[in-house]
Amino acid sequence: MNYFSSDFRLGILGGGQLGKMLLSDTRKFDIQTLVLDPSAEAPSRFGCSAFYQGSLLEYDTVYKFGKMVHVLTIEIENVNLEALEQLESEGLPVYPSPKTLRLIQNKGKQKDFYVQHHIPTSAHQRFVGLNALRQALANDTLDFPFVWKAATGGYDGNGVKICRSAFDLRELPDVECVAEAMVDFKNELAVIVARSVSGEIRTYPVVEMEFHPEANQVEYVICPARIEADIAQKAQEVALKVSEAFQHVGLLAVEMFQTQDDQILVNEVAPRPHNSGHYSIEASYTSQFENHLRAILNLPLGNTESKVAGIMVNLVGEEGHSGPVVYENIEKIMAIDGVTPHIYGKRETRPFRKMGHVTIVNANMAEARRVAEEVKNSIRVISGQ
Amino acid sequence: MNYFSSDFRLGILGGGQLGKMLLSDTRKFDIQTLVLDPSAEAPSRFGCSAFYQGSLLEYDTVYKFGKMVHVLTIEIENVNLEALEQLESEGLPVYPSPKTLRLIQNKGKQKDFYVQHHIPTSAHQRFVGLNALRQALANDTLDFPFVWKAATGGYDGNGVKICRSAFDLRELPDVECVAEAMVDFKNELAVIVARSVSGEIRTYPVVEMEFHPEANQVEYVICPARIEADIAQKAQEVALKVSEAFQHVGLLAVEMFQTQDDQILVNEVAPRPHNSGHYSIEASYTSQFENHLRAILNLPLGNTESKVAGIMVNLVGEEGHSGPVVYENIEKIMAIDGVTPHIYGKRETRPFRKMGHVTIVNANMAEARRVAEEVKNSIRVISGQ
Numbered sequence: 001m002n003y004f005s006s007d008f009r010l011g012i013l014g015g016g017q018l019g020k021m022l023l024s025d026t027r028k029f030d031i032q033t034l035v036l037d038p039s040a041e042a043p044s045r046f047g048c049s050a051f052y053q054g055s056l057l058e059y060d061t062v063y064k065f066g067k068m069v070h071v072l073t074i075e076i077e078n079v080n081l082e083a084l085e086q087l088e089s090e091g092l093p094v095y096p097s098p099k100t101l102r103l104i105q106n107k108g109k110q111k112d113f114y115v116q117h118h119i120p121t122s123a124h125q126r127f128v129g130l131n132a133l134r135q136a137l138a139n140d141t142l143d144f145p146f147v148w149k150a151a152t153g154g155y156d157g158n159g160v161k162i163c164r165s166a167f168d169l170r171e172l173p174d175v176e177c178v179a180e181a182m183v184d185f186k187n188e189l190a191v192i193v194a195r196s197v198s199g200e201i202r203t204y205p206v207v208e209m210e211f212h213p214e215a216n217q218v219e220y221v222i223c224p225a226r227i228e229a230d231i232a233q234k235a236q237e238v239a240l241k242v243s244e245a246f247q248h249v250g251l252l253a254v255e256m257f258q259t260q261d262d263q264i265l266v267n268e269v270a271p272r273p274h275n276s277g278h279y280s281i282e283a284s285y286t287s288q289f290e291n292h293l294r295a296i297l298n299l300p301l302g303n304t305e306s307k308v309a310g311i312m313v314n315l316v317g318e319e320g321h322s323g324p325v326v327y328e329n330i331e332k333i334m335a336i337d338g339v340t341p342h343i344y345g346k347r348e349t350r351p352f353r354k355m356g357h358v359t360i361v362n363a364n365m366a367e368a369r370r371v372a373e374e375v376k377n378s379i380r381v382i383s384g385q
Numbered sequence: 386m387n388y389f390s391s392d393f394r395l396g397i398l399g400g401g402q403l404g405k406m407l408l409s410d411t412r413k414f415d416i417q418t419l420v421l422d423p424s425a426e427a428p429s430r431f432g433c434s435a436f437y438q439g440s441l442l443e444y445d446t447v448y449k450f451g452k453m454v455h456v457l458t459i460e461i462e463n464v465n466l467e468a469l470e471q472l473e474s475e476g477l478p479v480y481p482s483p484k485t486l487r488l489i490q491n492k493g494k495q496k497d498f499y500v501q502h503h504i505p506t507s508a509h510q511r512f513v514g515l516n517a518l519r520q521a522l523a524n525d526t527l528d529f530p531f532v533w534k535a536a537t538g539g540y541d542g543n544g545v546k547i548c549r550s551a552f553d554l555r556e557l558p559d560v561e562c563v564a565e566a567m568v569d570f571k572n573e574l575a576v577i578v579a580r581s582v583s584g585e586i587r588t589y590p591v592v593e594m595e596f597h598p599e600a601n602q603v604e605y606v607i608c609p610a611r612i613e614a615d616i617a618q619k620a621q622e623v624a625l626k627v628s629e630a631f632q633h634v635g636l637l638a639v640e641m642f643q644t645q646d647d648q649i650l651v652n653e654v655a656p657r658p659h660n661s662g663h664y665s666i667e668a669s670y671t672s673q674f675e676n677h678l679r680a681i682l683n684l685p686l687g688n689t690e691s692k693v694a695g696i697m698v699n700l701v702g703e704e705g706h707s708g709p710v711v712y713e714n715i716e717k718i719m720a721i722d723g724v725t726p727h728i729y730g731k732r733e734t735r736p737f738r739k740m741g742h743v744t745i746v747n748a749n750m751a752e753a754r755r756v757a758e759e760v761k762n763s764i765r766v767i768s769g770q
Contacts, residue, residue: 300720
């Protein structure tokens, strides 16, 4: 297949920041792209060959969009799966496969899948609703504490609650859910795996999420993780196994816990480019976005190793600020060597909205970490007039 | 000035591959861009906020385009300078300045400028036309051999001829010209200098053009140049001096000769991102395109040092091939670690047309050089059907 400056068209469902960064590589290779997103202001409305405004959840809209392209991919999971299944059955290559998306969209099914495939993960029980969960507690087949997760619809920490007593159950919605054993972990790690149509597979280095000591929020994604080599190798092996188990095509971000006794337990996966891989644009030989493209087009995968140490800091809207965005002190941080802001292209900021990220690269990890803190303490995403 | 996700608009005259690569960084920063190019098929028609088809040489077109933007830059020198001068006189920041463009567009004036500013360059004489040059030869104020250059309009080796005897004068056009002393050089080098509105200035490392031993064509641009440290330092100092002399804002690519006795002589300059800096996208902490943007917007300049060794191979259309382009063996070279093709987005290939380039990066220069040769010997730009 000739992708380069040809009539070939790649379809991307979703036009957010992940799509925007993916488009940067489709432009580099001059591959035609069509983007579908419900918002006329989507960050990906520039840089594609054609932008279509429409719902990602409507069967007809997604189906018609799919009929215009030669390969279809996603940058957001929440899309109409029936349309993808129909398109796939008609012969359109859809990556990741709708089957995998369906499995991943249900956290209960996802956990069952890990168990079936002997992939290490915390113990779990599935419940059709809150009453069934209460019944299990009453029967002593479930004990506090546990982590409650809504089976579907959760996002960025929504739909998750740590339950230590009956008190914590009061405000939970009555939906299909999973109760997971609490994990006493040393580190939260992630590994991005690229797997191509032909089954070529490569992992990126293990990254580490560093949390704020008090706020319990991820502050930095650090590559490579500051962990022992044997732990890193184990994490990469687990991640490879997950990608192979799904027979996944494209990127799979595998989020994991390193327990106090150095087990690696899979937490959950994202079947696409991921926040934990943004550092790769500056730090890696091949960015996660380029490798996603290579994987779904069955091109050879690029080198996933790093040129230099990389740290990523998210830029989220500050509390108490809503309105036209201003990136306070952005010029100050740009004056520091190895600092690159990525501005996603959302005109309006809102509290905690993902507005961009900053990558810090340096040949020396300790120096990168020092600069990352300087960046974190300098830049603020606020509203101007 | 707030450039990021704001109403600020940058204008770019020219929509070729240099503009296309520049747009990648305006997207990264979410800076609005307007592009003007005569071709409806210009590579930069995607990735800008708005594309305008129109002549770069018509006063009215360029003037009206300039009135729509807050800062104006170029990606090609051959634009209507009267319009730029008018826009500048009305207060629009135009970078590079029309004054510098006027000076550089005339190779005779450019050489005079170097002499006036004590910038080392080969000896030269200016002539209004061919008869004046013949007269100088007759009067023995000019001797063979020399390099004849048309004062204006030359591009990529056009408008240049080595004259060893009267025989070589026969087919020269009767235009304003320069006769330059032949330089016996060891190496052709280039240094890209970034200088911002406020005068902050940084040089990229010295790069070396490696020529094919027989064909006398540049095969590889190699960074860093494989030369002694003191020569590299001298070349960077000369390049800095040239940028300062022009009070240049933006990128200036300074092409130089290293003579047999290790003098550095300036050959010519390009007041914009340049082919000799394409390696920087993958190899440098900050690409030349990002630094051009930072310079003209008076943002702090980014680190110009390299993460790894970089080599660039141009992809030009093969002789005997005209028509829809096919990049033969592109998948083969993409299978090699550290190899990134850049496809400029021209649907039709023609002999010697610049269709793209390939960057090879590696921690080890010798390995990068080996891979570059493998790339050069593999990929071919041909026409399909």
